[in-house]
Amino acid sequence: MEETLRVLVVDDDEVDRMAVRRALKKASLPMELSEAVNYAEAIALLKTNPFDCVFLDYQLPDQDGLILVRDARQLGLLVPLVVLTGQGDEQIAVELMKAGATDYLSKSRITPERLEQVLRNAIRVYRAEMKVVVANQQLRESNELLKRQNRELELQRQQIQLQNLKLIEASQLKSQFLATMSHELRTPLNAIIGFSQLLLRRSKGTLTTSQMDMVERILNNGKHLLELLNDILDLSKIEAGRLELKPEPFNLNHIVNATVEELRSLADEKHLSLQVKVEPPDVQVVNDPSRLRQVLVNLLSNAIKFTEAGGVWVNVSLFSSDRITIIVRDTGIGIAQEQLKQIFEPFRQVDQTTTRKHPGTGLGLAITDSLVQMMQGKISVESQVGKGSTFRVDLPRQLAFPCPPMASETLFNLNVNDSSEVS
Structure with a gap:
């Protein structure tokens, strides 16, 4: 079952309105007709009622049809507008179509069949245009959404980049501190180990068993600490690509x-x-x-x-x-x-x-x-x-020559200038 179409007829001539009304009623389409006799009534009805199509006379008492078409489009009234005129001026037809009219029909050619055909075509074209309008609107909204998302992603990327830079800087400072401290600890640690070994070699018979045990503990703990320092230095060189x-x-x-x-x-x-x-x-x-x-x-x-x-x-x-x-x-x-x-x-x-x-x-x-x-x-x-x-x-079994140093992918990049090992 076809839907009932709401059609507005705008014409100040009662005879012409009746002719259009009769022709539309003879068409094989269910419809509900409304009428207006001038520009003001037509605009008022269009603003407050949804119509499926409008047939309007070009010659109205307060404004011509061209003005009505332009104003309706400027108001954003999306409805098929078919202009009826007793004149056959092609220039007028061109201006009407440019202003936003859907079709143009001479009153001398009005018949039930012709009006039905024009009505169907006008509605079909209008609905097709509306699909394009809706699609374009959706496309614009999608583009705006995409732009917003891109802006948000760019902002997040910049924030992450800034955070990474801060992390790298913090890691480098920490690593530089570890490397520096490792170097600074070498001298006193080597002295502790050296003196402990000297005591063990030269103090046999002069130190008690308990004292010898204490010196051995000092030596062993010193060697253990030395191994830890060597590990830190090795890691720093590896991370910096210097090993x-x-x-x-x-x-x-x-x-x-x-x-x-x-x-x-x-x-x-x-x-x-x-x-x-x-x-x-x-x-x-x-x-x-x-x-x-x-x-x-x-x-x-x-x-x-x-x-x-x-x-x-x-x-x-x-x-x-x-x-x-x-x-x-x-x-x-x-x-x-x-x-x-x-x-x-x-x-x-x-x-x-x-x-x-x-x-x-x-x-x-x-x-x-x-x-x-x-x-x-x-x-x-x-x-x-x-x-x-x-x-x-x-x-x-055989390494390729030369063996390039490996720069680590982690954040522990250390600036180690000393290439020697703790010994």
Whole structure:
């Protein structure tokens, strides 16, 4: 069932209005007709009533149809306007269409069929235009929304950038402080270690057993603090891209066994088994022996530190003709799955509580990971809480020359000018 159309007829001539009214009633369209005899009545009705179409005479007593069309459009009245005139002036038709008229029809051509056709076309065109208007309005609103969102995103980007700059600056200040303090502590610390060693060598028989124990404690704590300072300096150089590898050919078996023997006393103190296996025993590699030893020391000392019973195993083998694999396995406390992705981050420790049993800075694994990456290798870990951990390091047998320093992607960028190590 077709909707009832609301149509307004504007004409001061009763005869002409009747002719239009009769013709529209004969059309096969349900409609409701309203009438106005001049410009003022027409504008008043258009402002207060929604019409589907308006038929208006060009010659009105108070204004002509062109003025009515222009004013209706200026008022934002969106309705099809069909102008009826007794004249056939094409120039008038052009002006009417430019002003916003939907169609133009000579009164001499009015018939029920013609009016129905004009009415249908006017409404169809009007509705199509309204769809375009609505679409354009939605597009404008979408564009405005997009502009607002872009402005908000740009503001957020600027705020984030500013925050990042502040974080970087704060991190650099903190890191510079750590590096400076590490350097400043070297001199008195080396003096403490040196005098402690001198006392132990030259004071045999002159110091009591209790005094000798105290000197040994001073020496051991001094060495431990020295290791921490070395870790901080190493991390600072890595983060600043100032640490360089010095590759040279050497026997891998010698380095591995020498490192294991250095740490065997730590395992013996805890009654742990420490076993090593290198196959084949005469593997020649080209790497930085000092830094490879550092990787082994970090992995082995961690394994021993976090193992209370059982043992630690080191297995070194040829993964292929041009790659080696180092595996360090322990029966220690293990690492929870949710912590595995974090253990290679600086200052991260498995136990972060203030009452933790295993002291340390949390730098060892971060340095190890960075060194392995500099050696063009990778490190991985598998672990179960309460059962132990297995660290695997895959390295090329021969490093590419030269070995570029690695600039870290973290925020801990340090300005380290001293390239020497604490010793």
